[in-house]
Amino acid sequence: MNPLNAIVFSLVAVGVLVLVALLGAGVADLQYFFGVVVPYAAAAVFFIGVVYRVVYWARSPVPFRIPTTCGQQKSLPWIKHDALENPVTKGQAVMRMVLEVLLFRSLFRNTRLEFRRGPKIDYASAKWLWLGAIVFHYAFLVVFIRHLRFFTEPIPGFIHLIENVDGFLEVGVPRLFLSGVVLLAALTYLFLRRVTVPQLSYISLPADYFPLFLIFGIGLTGILMRYFIKVDVVAAKELTLGLATFHPTVPEGIGSIFYLHLFLVSVLFAYFPFSKLVHMAGVFLSPTRNLPNNSRIQRHINPWNYPVKVHTYEEYEEEFREKMIEAGLPVEKKE
Amino acid sequence: MAKVPKPDELAQIEHRPPESPWTETPVEFRPGTYCYGAKPQNIEPVDMPNPRDWNPADEDWKLPENWKQTVLDGMKLRLNRFRSFKLFMDICVRCGACADKCHYFIGSGDPKNMPVLRAELMRSVYRNDFSTFGKMLKKYAGARELTEDVIKEWFYYYFQCTECRRCSVFCPYGIDTAEITIIGRELLNEIGCQIDWIAGAVANCYRTGNHLGIQPHAFRDMIEFFVDEIEEVTGVRVEPTFNRKGAEILFITPSGDVFADPGTYTLMGYMMLFHEIGLDYTWSTYASEGGNFGLFTSHEMMKRLNAKMYAEAKRLGVKWILGGECGHMWRVINQYMDTMNGPADFLEVPKSPITGTVFENARSTKMTHIVEFTADLIRHGKLNLDPSRNDNKIVTFHDSCNPARAMGILEEPRYILRNVCNHFYEMPENTIRERTFCCGAGTGLNTDEYMEMRMRGGLPRANAVKYVHDKFGVNMLANICAIDRAVFPPLMDYWVPGVDVTGIHELVANALIMKGEKKRTTDLRYEPLPGMEEEEEEEEDV
Numbered sequence: 001m002n003p004l005n006a007i008v009f010s011l012v013a014v015g016v017l018v019l020v021a022l023l024g025a026g027v028a029d030l031q032y033f034f035g036v037v038v039p040y041a042a043a044a045v046f047f048i049g050v051v052y053r054v055v056y057w058a059r060s061p062v063p064f065r066i067p068t069t070c071g072q073q074k075s076l077p078w079i080k081h082d083a084l085e086n087p088v089t090k091g092q093a094v095m096r097m098v099l100e101v102l103l104f105r106s107l108f109r110n111t112r113l114e115f116r117r118g119p120k121i122d123y124a125s126a127k128w129l130w131l132g133a134i135v136f137h138y139a140f141l142v143v144f145i146r147h148l149r150f151f152t153e154p155i156p157g158f159i160h161l162i163e164n165v166d167g168f169l170e171v172g173v174p175r176l177f178l179s180g181v182v183l184l185a186a187l188t189y190l191f192l193r194r195v196t197v198p199q200l201s202y203i204s205l206p207a208d209y210f211p212l213f214l215i216f217g218i219g220l221t222g223i224l225m226r227y228f229i230k231v232d233v234v235a236a237k238e239l240t241l242g243l244a245t246f247h248p249t250v251p252e253g254i255g256s257i258f259y260l261h262l263f264l265v266s267v268l269f270a271y272f273p274f275s276k277l278v279h280m281a282g283v284f285l286s287p288t289r290n291l292p293n294n295s296r297i298q299r300h301i302n303p304w305n306y307p308v309k310v311h312t313y314e315e316y317e318e319e320f321r322e323k324m325i326e327a328g329l330p331v332e333k334k335e
Numbered sequence: 336m337a338k339v340p341k342p343d344e345l346a347q348i349e350h351r352p353p354e355s356p357w358t359e360t361p362v363e364f365r366p367g368t369y370c371y372g373a374k375p376q377n378i379e380p381v382d383m384p385n386p387r388d389w390n391p392a393d394e395d396w397k398l399p400e401n402w403k404q405t406v407l408d409g410m411k412l413r414l415n416r417f418r419s420f421k422l423f424m425d426i427c428v429r430c431g432a433c434a435d436k437c438h439y440f441i442g443s444g445d446p447k448n449m450p451v452l453r454a455e456l457m458r459s460v461y462r463n464d465f466s467t468f469g470k471m472l473k474k475y476a477g478a479r480e481l482t483e484d485v486i487k488e489w490f491y492y493y494f495q496c497t498e499c500r501r502c503s504v505f506c507p508y509g510i511d512t513a514e515i516t517i518i519g520r521e522l523l524n525e526i527g528c529q530i531d532w533i534a535g536a537v538a539n540c541y542r543t544g545n546h547l548g549i550q551p552h553a554f555r556d557m558i559e560f561f562v563d564e565i566e567e568v569t570g571v572r573v574e575p576t577f578n579r580k581g582a583e584i585l586f587i588t589p590s591g592d593v594f595a596d597p598g599t600y601t602l603m604g605y606m607m608l609f610h611e612i613g614l615d616y617t618w619s620t621y622a623s624e625g626g627n628f629g630l631f632t633s634h635e636m637m638k639r640l641n642a643k644m645y646a647e648a649k650r651l652g653v654k655w656i657l658g659g660e661c662g663h664m665w666r667v668i669n670q671y672m673d674t675m676n677g678p679a680d681f682l683e684v685p686k687s688p689i690t691g692t693v694f695e696n697a698r699s700t701k702m703t704h705i706v707e708f709t710a711d712l713i714r715h716g717k718l719n720l721d722p723s724r725n726d727n728k729i730v731t732f733h734d735s736c737n738p739a740r741a742m743g744i745l746e747e748p749r750y751i752l753r754n755v756c757n758h759f760y761e762m763p764e765n766t767i768r769e770r771t772f773c774c775g776a777g778t779g780l781n782t783d784e785y786m787e788m789r790m791r792g793g794l795p796r797a798n799a800v801k802y803v804h805d806k807f808g809v810n811m812l813a814n815i816c817a818i819d820r821a822v823f824p825p826l827m828d829y830w831v832p833g834v835d836v837t838g839i840h841e842l843v844a845n846a847l848i849m850k851g852e853k854k855r856t857t858d859l860r861y862e863p864l865p866g867m868e869e870e871e872e873e874e875e876d877v
Contacts, residue, residue: 001474002356009475057425060418063634066670066741068503068511070769073743075696075707078714079750085769086743088696100507106432107507111765113435119346121441121798123765129432133507200431202352203451205477208429274468279508282426287419288509293669293743296700300674304416308635309382310642311541313650316621319542320551327552329620330578 003201010209014217017267018260025259034259035239036248042266049273054281063302065295067093068288088294097290101283104134132193136186140215142166142179143222150237151244174226184219187212207276214268221261231255337366339786342829346794350435352446358459358479360447362491364392367787370494370780373534378527380538381636385527391490396483402526403481407464409522414465419514424461426508427451433502433512438773439495442791450502450512453492457515460485490528493519495788497777498631498663499736504769516778521633529632533779536628540640544623545590551577551620557593558618561603568861570853573610575618578651582617583688585648588659588705589625589817592838598820600859601660601838608709608840611849612689612717616657622647625664626817630671631779638675641667644702645676655685656702660838662816663777665704665744666737673700690715704738706747706815709843713754719848724858725756726865728811730842731803732759733796733823734771735816745769748815748839755839755846760807766799776822789822790829797830804831812836 001009025034071082087093099105112126145162149155167175191212194200225231235251236258242249272278284290317324317331324331339345353360375386387397399405414421433450435441440448447453455477462469462478469478479485498513523529536546543550549557555577566572576582588605592598609616622643629636648656658668673679682701685694692711694703712718732752738744745768752759766772775793776785803809812823812834823836845858856867863870 001358001477053425057418057422060415060421062418063416064671064674066419066511066514068500068509068740068769069743070504070740071743072745073696075694075744075747076692076711076714079710079746082743100509104507106505106509107430109505109770110432111436111505113350113441115348115350115441117346119348119794119798121795123763129430133430197431198351199434199446199449200429202357202446203429203431203434203449203455205429206475207477274466276426276428279426279428282422283508285418285422286426286509287422288503288511288514295670295673296668296697296702297695299677299699302674305675308639308642310639310646313621313643313646316542316544323550323552324620327555329551329555330580 001205003195003204006204006206007195007209009206010213013206013210014213017214017264018217021260021263022256025263026256031250031254031259034263035250035254036243038263038266039243040248042270046269046272049270050278050281053273053278054285057282057285061303062287062291063304065291065293065300066287067291067293069293073293087292088297089292093290093292097284100289104130106289107133128189129193132186132189135182136190139179139183139186143177143183143219146177146179150240153241172227177226180219180223180226184216184223187216187219191216211268211271211275211277214264214271218261218264218268221257221264225255225257225261229255229257231258337784337787339367339790339829342790345787345790348442348444348791350440350444357446357452357455358474361484362488364487364491366392367785368495369491369788370530370532370782370785373527373529373531377531377534377538378529381541381639383524383527383529383534387527389527391487396487396528398483398486398526398528402486405525406481406486406522409525410461410465410518413518413521417514417518419511420518423454423510423514424458424465427454427458427510430507432505432507433510436502436505437512438497438499438501438775438795439788439792442775442794443788447488447492448495450506450510453496453512454510454515456485456488456492457519486523486526486528489519490523493523494530494780497736497773497775497780497792499773499777500740501736501770501772504740517630517634520631524633530779530782532782533628533631536779537632537636537640540624540628544619544621544643545593546624546626546628547590547594549590549593549623554590554593554618554620554623558602558606561599561606564859565603565607568857568859569607569849569855571607571610571849571851573606575606576616577618577620579617580651582651583615583654584617585622585651585653585656586616586618586659587622587625587644587656589661589664590623591626591817591821592659593623595821597824597836597841597860598817598838600841600844601820603859604838604840604842604844605659605705607844607847607849608718611847612712614688617651617653619647619651625659625661627664627667628779630663630667634671637667637671641672642676644668644672645679648679648701649681654683655697656682657685657705657708658702659705660815660817660840662735662737662818664737664817666741668700668702669742672702687711689717704742704744704747706744706751706839709840710747710750713751718843720755720843720846721848722755722757722846724845724855724864725842726758727862728756728837728842729758729760729807729809730756730811730813730837731762731800731809732767733762733774733800733812733814733819734767734769735814735819736771736773736777738815739769739771743769744815748813751839751843752813755842758807760803760809762799762803766795772796772799774816774819774822775826777818781818781822786825790826793822793826794830797826800827800834801831804834810834813839813842815839
């Protein structure tokens with residue numbers, strides 16, 4: 001598909017979702033449907049879908065121990081072993097995963113090809129992708145945690161703490177949360193990168209643009225709702241808390257934009273298990289990262305290992321015996 | 336055979352993708368960029384399907400009638416057998432971090448050589464036939480139907496990937512294109528689409544024990560020839576044994592070392608070292624190949640060929656196995672052998688008879704890498720070395736992909752190098768160790784009809800060599816891989832003339848002062864040792 005088509009398709013898809021929510025909750029007055037039915041359905045799809053997906057992966061075994069080693073192996077005692085990049089114990093492999101999941105270790109290695117005439121090739125430092133990715137993910141995490149205030153009563157202390165850190169600038173009323181702005185900035189970067197780097201736009205599918213637009217929509221409606229188009233926050237919390245406690249109620253007059261926001265979030269949750277977004281769960285299962293490189297130390301078992309036809313020594317000697325005897329090579333069966 | 340363009344023509348590489356989307360850009364089988372199809376006589380001996388005469392450049396590939404079902408069934412089977420395959424079909428986010436990490440992409444600019452797109456060639460079919468979204472949304476979900484054109488594309492690009500795993504170092508999820516290429520090749524093999532160079536090597540390995548098809552008596556003769564050569568240079572006569580029961584150690588090295596320069600000098604190096612320390616070892620003519628061309632064919636073929644190592648060790652009653660300098664051979668030994676053909680409970684944990692060091696890191700597999708073994712000897716002061724004998728060699732070290740990224744053998748060879756030569760310089764940091772670049776012709780692609788692509792794929796490595804050649808005068812590229820030793824000489828001649836290629840143990844042997852040796856005036860290549868240039872001439876005059 002050509003890049004423009006992929007973008008337009010995804011944009012239209014998100015546009016349709018926006019219209020559905022605005023027409024459904026705003027015009028057709030289907031608040032119960034958009035405020036209760038859809039979120040519950042989405043949550044169910046999310047949890048069942050993610051579990052299904054992880055089980056689907058886990059049903060296939062890891063027949064061979066295939067870690068990608070990125071540092072010195074453990075060999076002779078006087079050679080310094082790189083336990084984090086080439087783990088040999090489970091604990092070391094866990095540490096490698098921690099670096100990977102929390103700090104995006106592999107992405108941090110990124111370089112950029114610089115190809116000049118000559119040819120003269122360089123590999124320049126390229127940390128922007130790492131930065132964009134890590135900022136995006138952590139901003140999303142902070143936003144997510146902040147939103148737990150809508151699903152808890154009383155609100156736990158750590159949410160207040162996160163809010164205080166997030167809003168430390170103390171500007172605006174209501175005070176500005178950095179995470180939302182940063183999230184949109186990071187998304188913008190990831191989108192621009194995707195469309196402006198020719199190779200990247202060449203490989204991009206609608207499935208790459210759709211989540212970007214969808215999350216952008218979520219962030220944007222969230223910001224609009226908080227700072228510009230006021231909604232009845234008390235009523236909104238009544239609804240969300242009702243959802244969380246399984247006593248759903250739909251208070252009057254929250255405002256359409258709230259339903260729009262909630263609908264887009266629901267779509268994201270429901271879409272999650274069937275899309276590339278499952279990398280969040282998948283990264284933990286990656287056999288090139290989560291296994292220790294100890295297959296010379298400890299035998300790794302392949303559950304479907306089956307016997308194969310081999311060319312035995314006896315068959316070999318049978319064919320070459322005369323030549324072997326002539327060349328003075330020892331044989332098993334002298335004739 | 337296609338003529339390879341001149342280096343400056345070849346270096347005109349455009350890294351901008353074409354206008355047409357990749358799904359609508361058909362493969363062009365241009366001579367020099369693809370390998371010949373397997374001949375019937377090379378796949379029949381190992382019972383592979385669909386033997387026939389065919390040419391990838393032809394319109395008709397003579398695929399078996401039910402080829403499509405075979406491939407789809409094969410995919411299903413492998414999705415159930417390999418978590419890696421399943422997971423890597425699902426979790427790529429197409430961030431593009433891998434794109435410019437592939438040596439073939441850097442050297443060709445072909446977007447389908449970006450690891451992400453190479454994998455999408457397979458993922459698009461996976462979505463079409465194994466995913467609900469893909470079935471519903473078709474091309475909007477990035478799905479496409481499996482057609483003969485897709486098979487041709489797979490063949491072209493899965494035999495344009497050397498399974499070097501460099502991309503997997505940079506992937507945030509560790510997605511390993513090698514896993515996808517391995518599966519891709521397995522599926523192609525199921526419908527008879529193998530390349531001849533691999534098929535021939537596999538058939539030879541199966542029958543004669545080594546990929547060159549050397550029969551037992553000839554194998555012995557070839558090694559005996561190098562015994563004479565060693566005597567000529569050093570005055571010492573080494574005495575290798577073959578298929579000897581009761582030897583302490585079975586030694587297995589890639590057969591390329593027995594056959595072609597400069598690997599043969601490395602072979603001489605092994606034998607000189609073993610003689611000097613009085614090692615009780617034997618060669619085997621049956622298990623006479625370290626390399627495993629099955630790895631480039633299928634998991635099953637890898638197991639079939641690898642089985643000889645343990646079988647022979649058991650038959651001969653050795654205590655443990657020592658392995659020579661080879662790349663993918665060591666990937667197989669480290670990551671597959673024990674799982675496939677173990678447990679090797681008839682062997683003992685490798686222990687150096689010279690130093691007493693127990694190689695705990697090979698406790699289960701019972702097979703030690705020769706650079707581990709030699710580094711330990713040097714560390715314990717067991718070798719009398721004169722590194723100045725290598726003073727005319729300005730050396731750099733190429734980490735072979737598999738020892739680096741599938742094992743982590745990084746320091747051992749460097750330690751040896753620092754002890755056997757005085758001039759050792761590293762290539763730039765982003766091109767060595769786990770970030771090392773492929774030689775451009777691994778996984779059985781080191782065939783001559785593929786020369787243009789080899790020069791392209793080897794460009795990133797050659798370019799880094801050129802950097803140290805220009806800066807430090809490097810004239811010797813050391814490595815621990817037989818394919819490297821076969822592939823680098825033409826690559827260096829093409830991109831960096833004036834750089835020779837050597838195995839580590841050739842340099843060890845040059846520096847090794849042997850008991851009872853004569854006054855050595857040349858290295859193993861009959862080139863004068865530093866300071867001996869005149870004596871050499873005199874000798875020649877006489």
